[in-house]
Amino acid sequence: MIISTDQLSVRFGKFEALKGISLKIPGGATGLLGPNGAGKSTLIKTLLGLIKPTTGQAEVLGLNVKTARRQVRRRVGYLPEREAYFADRNAVLTLTVLGELAGMKFSDARSRAHEVLYYVGLGEARYRRVQTYSIGMKQRMKLASALIHDPSLVFLDEPTNGMDPSGRDDMLELIRDVSRNKGIHVVVSSHLLPDVESCCDQVIVMNLGEVLRQGTIEELRGEAGQTYLVRVKGDRSVFASHFTERGRAVTDRDPRTFRIALPPSSSTREIFEAAVACGVQIRFLEPEMRTLEDVFLNALEGADAGL
Amino acid sequence: MPVYDQGYRRFEGPMGSGFANWWVITKSEIILRFSRKLLLFLLIIPSFLPMLGMMIAVYVMLQIATSDQLPMGASIIAKQFLDQVSTEFYFLFFKIHASTFLLLWGAFVGSDLISNDRKTNAMELYFTRPIRPVDYLLGKFGTLVFFLLFTTMLPALLLYLFAISVAPEAAEGTESYFEATKHVPGAIVFYSFVQAIVVSTFMLALSSLGRNWILVGAIWGGVYLFSQVGYRIVQELSGSGAAVAISLRDSLLLVGRRIFQLETEVEHWEAAAWMLGILTVSSLLILCRRIRVVETVK
Numbered sequence: 064m065i066i067s068t069d070q071l072s073v074r075f076g077k078f079e080a081l082k083g084i085s086l087k088i089p090g091g092a093t094g095l096l097g098p099n100g101a102g103k104s105t106l107i108k109t110l111l112g113l114i115k116p117t118t119g120q121a122e123v124l125g126l127n128v129k130t131a132r133r134q135v136r137r138r139v140g141y142l143p144e145r146e147a148y149f150a151d152r153n154a155v156l157t158l159t160v161l162g163e164l165a166g167m168k169f170s171d172a173r174s175r176a177h178e179v180l181y182y183v184g185l186g187e188a189r190y191r192r193v194q195t196y197s198i199g200m201k202q203r204m205k206l207a208s209a210l211i212h213d214p215s216l217v218f219l220d221e222p223t224n225g226m227d228p229s230g231r232d233d234m235l236e237l238i239r240d241v242s243r244n245k246g247i248h249v250v251v252s253s254h255l256l257p258d259v260e261s262c263c264d265q266v267i268v269m270n271l272g273e274v275l276r277q278g279t280i281e282e283l284r285g286e287a288g289q290t291y292l293v294r295v296k297g298d299r300s301v302f303a304s305h306f307t308e309r310g311r312a313v314t315d316r317d318p319r320t321f322r323i324a325l326p327p328s329s330s331t332r333e334i335f336e337a338a339v340a341c342g343v344q345i346r347f348l349e350p351e352m353r354t355l356e357d358v359f360l361n362a363l364e365g366a367d368a369g370l
Numbered sequence: 371m372p373v374y375d376q377g378y379r380r381f382e383g384p385m386g387s388g389f390a391n392w393w394v395i396t397k398s399e400i401i402l403r404f405s406r407k408l409l410l411f412l413l414i415i416p417s418f419l420p421m422l423g424m425m426i427a428v429y430v431m432l433q434i435a436t437s438d439q440l441p442m443g444a445s446i447i448a449k450q451f452l453d454q455v456s457t458e459f460y461f462l463f464f465k466i467h468a469s470t471f472l473l474l475w476g477a478f479v480g481s482d483l484i485s486n487d488r489k490t491n492a493m494e495l496y497f498t499r500p501i502r503p504v505d506y507l508l509g510k511f512g513t514l515v516f517f518l519l520f521t522t523m524l525p526a527l528l529l530y531l532f533a534i535s536v537a538p539e540a541a542e543g544t545e546s547y548f549e550a551t552k553h554v555p556g557a558i559v560f561y562s563f564v565q566a567i568v569v570s571t572f573m574l575a576l577s578s579l580g581r582n583w584i585l586v587g588a589i590w591g592g593v594y595l596f597s598q599v600g601y602r603i604v605q606e607l608s609g610s611g612a613a614v615a616i617s618l619r620d621s622l623l624l625v626g627r628r629i630f631q632l633e634t635e636v637e638h639w640e641a642a643a644w645m646l647g648i649l650t651v652s653s654l655l656i657l658c659r660r661i662r663v664v665e666t667v668k
Contacts, residue, residue: 111498133500137385141498147491150482151402157495163394164499166385175381182378194490208495213381245378 065090065216065248066110071119073102073109073272080105082272083119088250092242094259095252096359097269103252104144106269107218111141124215137165140209140217144224144252146201147208148193154180154204155189158211165212175211183207183237199230206237216248217241223258231258238262260355268362275362283358290351293321293334297343305337322351391501395509400516403479413474414521420466421525425532428455432536455533460554461630463526464561468619471521472569476590479517480573482583483510484661489581493661503661507574514570523562530554553631561629565622568646572618575653578660594618611638615645622646 066088073081081102095103108114110123112132121128126135149157155176162172180189183203188196193204202222209217222238223231239262242249253259259266266283268276276283295302303321306313312324325333331348338345403409434440435448487493496506530551537547573590580586601617604610614620621642628639 113497133502136498136500139498141494143491143494143498145491145494147494149398149492149495150486150490151406152398156398156402160394160398161495161499164391164496164501166387166500167381167383168386171381171383178378212385212499246380 064088066121066123066250068110068121069119071106071109071121072117073105073114074117080272081109081116084272084274086267086274086277088267089265090248091265092238092249092251092263094263094266095250095269096254096256096259096266096355098254098363100271101254101269102272103269104220105272107141107220107250107252111136111139111218137212138215140212140214140247142202142205142209142217142219142222144220146198147205148201150194151192153190153192154185154207157193157204158207161208162211167212172211175213176207179207179210182210184233198225199227199234202226202230202234203237206234210241210247214247216250219249219251221253222251223253223255235262256355256359266355266358268359270363276358280355283355289327290322290324291331291334292316292347292349292351293323293345294319294347295321295338295343296346298341299343302337302341302343305341320347391499391505392508392512395496395506396512396516399483399510399513403513403517409478413471413478414517417467417471417475417521418525420463421529424459424463424529428452428533429536432538436538456551457554457557457630457632459533460526460530460551460558461626461632463529464522464565464626465623467522468565468623472518472565472619472622473591473594475514475517475521476569476573476594477587480514480570481577481587481590483513484574484577485580485583485586488578489583507657507661510574510577511570514573515566518566518569519562522565523559526558526562527555530558557630561626564625564629564646568618568622568650571650571653571657575656575660578657612641614638615641618646618649 064087066086068084068086071081071084071086072079084102084106095106097103105114109116110121110128112128112135116129123135124138126138128135149160152160155173158176158179159169159172162175163169167175177186177189180186183206185200185203185207188200193201196204202224206219206222209219219238223234226234235258238249238251241247242262249262251259251263260280263280265279266276267274268283299321303313306323314322316322323334334348335345404414431448431451434444435452437445487496493506497503533551534548539546576590576593577583577586580589597617598619601613601620604613604616614624615638624634624639624642625646627634628643
């Protein structure tokens, strides 16, 4: 496990930003999903040792974030959500300083600054002052800042914030490359589901300082069972009520097609048996692809229902 | 074509302990300021002009005093001038510096040290590295201290060395120039540090309070200049020498006179010393509150 927390709570005055979170994050790329105010950034800053947890424990790469903050930061990179740069310095100077602050020798930091800037696509602009960069370039610059000291784990807080579609694709491609080909574990915090879906293997859904769901994307998609699109010939209302009487959710996708949600323990056999029982013919049957958005909305609805 | 370079590789070089992280910050700030041509031509080079002027004056007067071809009057005036090249002469250098350059250094170098970092959220970059707030503070502090020492202690010591090297040999039975002024180098070093520490701490505290360096610089200028005016007014009204504590510049100069073992015009140098001490401690307290890792939390 690269990250583990046990009953981790953070309180700012009366406001409880994290409510006793217990997590275990394996290596690879993990997405932290949640609406604004869910506690994603607070969790990342707590794991970086920037915020002291009120109660509970947290370990990053086997290091306690309370007692080994500096060692954690030496091995971890961070892409902040907000715009952050050194005024009046070009990208090479900025990265050299950041590399040196992480413990690298000046010459190593300088040569690695060039290398990392080429990697993130800023090679040609590396001698320009960072404040003259476009938003997309600044995001890449922040990624370079997170990678300069070659961390084992990077936290990326809203890495595609404010980027245009093509820049966003490039950034996601970079994140995929970092996690899959460079051997660096990645935790991506975002409220943009397609971003997380495209570059993460596992997802943690958060809301109001709590973890609502955790698992691989495939697991979460299958967790709530499977939804099928069904078209029948015969009495549609009898067929639909057969399922609703048994507690299955049935909705109309269009005037001709039902959307029937079955629990994980069930299968298409149930649909066929229902067709026989109701005397209808099945003319169309297709499993509906659940997106991460469905999982996310389900999780949030579940949390709201529990309130 | 992918945006990334496939040649990227993992870093396998040595990683230090980050023992001198403050120096990394100081070094980068110093390099940045030396790269600003305007600052170089308008502040760094002019800061050495008083020293050059005083060196030239000493040299020329020495030539006149020892010349046989010039009228006797000129020689007498030159000798009188050279008699003044004593402790007061070196202190005059600091007085010139305090009247102009100290104000400008504070405004143009000190004001943006922290305010710019707050404006650009650079603290998030600093504090997500393995550094402590004290490293950050020392790094910023070291920058202004460096420039203040570079433009006070260095030229003052050079001026002293120059005066020693050109001073005529003492007549028998009289003490040499070196013996008469042997306390001066220590006073130069000590006073330069006192001035640099007080001004840098205060300037950093001011810088940490704002995000706009121009505003911070203007506040510094206002405090520096108007506190002198306040001092003169209160002194006139009350007749008390202790009113010197109102003015930062005059307090520094009064403490400086004491360090240089010069007669003090006002006998309340203790009040000035207390004021500088309180100002420094208050500035440190402000910095401790403002420079916190929690700053990164929105």
